Amino acid sequence: MEALLSGQGLVRNFGAFRAVDGIDIHLRPGTITGLIGPNGAGKTTLMLMLSGMLAPDAGTVSVAGLDIGTKAREARSLIGWLPDTFGSWGELRVEEIMTYFGQLYGLDKATAKQRSAELLEQVHLEDMSDRFAHVLSRGQKQRLGVARTLLNHPRVLLLDEPAAGMDPRSRIELRELLREQADDGVAVLISSHVLSELEGTIDDAVFVKAGRVVDTSALSELIEGQAVGSRYRLSVLDSAAFRAFIEAEDFTVFTPAGCLDYEFNAAGPEEAADILARIVAAGVKVSGFGAAPGKPSLEEIYLQVDMGERK
Numbered sequence: 001m002e003a004l005l006s007g008q009g010l011v012r013n014f015g016a017f018r019a020v021d022g023i024d025i026h027l028r029p030g031t032i033t034g035l036i037g038p039n040g041a042g043k044t045t046l047m048l049m050l051s052g053m054l055a056p057d058a059g060t061v062s063v064a065g066l067d068i069g070t071k072a073r074e075a076r077s078l079i080g081w082l083p084d085t086f087g088s089w090g091e092l093r094v095e096e097i098m099t100y101f102g103q104l105y106g107l108d109k110a111t112a113k114q115r116s117a118e119l120l121e122q123v124h125l126e127d128m129s130d131r132f133a134h135v136l137s138r139g140q141k142q143r144l145g146v147a148r149t150l151l152n153h154p155r156v157l158l159l160d161e162p163a164a165g166m167d168p169r170s171r172i173e174l175r176e177l178l179r180e181q182a183d184d185g186v187a188v189l190i191s192s193h194v195l196s197e198l199e200g201t202i203d204d205a206v207f208v209k210a211g212r213v214v215d216t217s218a219l220s221e222l223i224e225g226q227a228v229g230s231r232y233r234l235s236v237l238d239s240a241a242f243r244a245f246i247e248a249e250d251f252t253v254f255t256p257a258g259c260l261d262y263e264f265n266a267a268g269p270e271e272a273a274d275i276l277a278r279i280v281a282a283g284v285k286v287s288g289f290g291a292a293p294g295k296p297s298l299e300e301i302y303l304q305v306d307m308g309e310r311k
């Protein structure tokens with residue numbers, strides 16, 4: 001399917017420092033894409049260029065075929081952009097912010113008010129509409145920000161850390177809202193540091209490190225899901241002894257989210273049995289063992305592609 005938003009060959013320098021170093025990215029309608037990378041990887045800089053807020057030093061961005069450099073107004077009117085900081089709108093009331101932006105997007109005052117009321121209800125801020133924005137909590141500000149991005153019925157949503165500060169219920173509702181948007185054909189790009197949270201939300205992931213997209217093609221098997229029988233799960237009674245074994249053997253284990261067990265990869269049942277025998281021989285008390293086929297977590301993929309902090 002053709003991309004709704006395409007960034008090609010994007011480069012951005014800050015002085016002598018190259019924050020984004022030749023990124024290509026394509027966002028398809030109906031797809032939620034996760035933008036993942038360590039602090040300073042260039043995610044915000046990339047999103048600013050995709051939203052048309054920051055001019056690239058090289059490369060192009062097009063939205064539904066419109067070049068954001070030459071057709072800025074039309075292209076940007078198709079985008080909903082949620083920055084990672086709230087901005088200086090705190091002196092206005094919630095409803096005023098919404099109607100102000102609605103009018104900026106070209107809605108007449110009555111339509112802007114109506115759309116604002118609908119969206120504030122959708123993000124459960126209807127009781128806050130008369131409050132000054134600066135008294136809102138961080139999570140409430142984020143919800144207001146999300147509502148604001150939807151004012152102009154965007155075809156592309158670019159959200160920088162939208163769930164930051166949100167409580168669990170708001171996060172779940174955000175996830176549902178994004179899925180509804182995607183089901184309506186919107187292309188969504190979302191960055192987050194909370195990988196477990198992206199896990200159930202995204203259809204696709206772009207990993208960025210040091211201003212570049214990390215090539216994950218070598219990990220395709222890992223990403224598509226492990227071959228059945230290659231992942232094993234282990235429960236131990238004495239984790240200190242098992243930790244000592246891991247250290248001594250330089251053995252790689254994974255700890256599935258929300259689970260006290262360990263998992264490891266093996267080429268097949270024979271290798272798994274050998275590994276188990278070595279663990280037992282090292283004095284570890286094993287209380288459970290079995291095949292654990294299934295998809296690896298985003299966190300595991302993140303670690304596999306060596307997404308260490310940028311120096």
Ligand SMILES: Nc1ncnc2c1ncn2[C@@H]1O[C@H](COP(=O)(O)OP(=O)(O)OP(=O)(O)O)[C@@H](O)[C@H]1O
Pocket residue numbers: 014017019037038039040041042043044045046
């Ligand atoms: N206006 C600026 N002037 C100078 N350097 C900048 C500027 N904006 C970003 N940078 C640098 O560019 C690099 C990428 O920053 P960016 O904010 O895009 O990263 P990020 O991946 O969003 O990080 P985080 O996950 O911490 O939000 C960083 O090293 C940052 O210090």
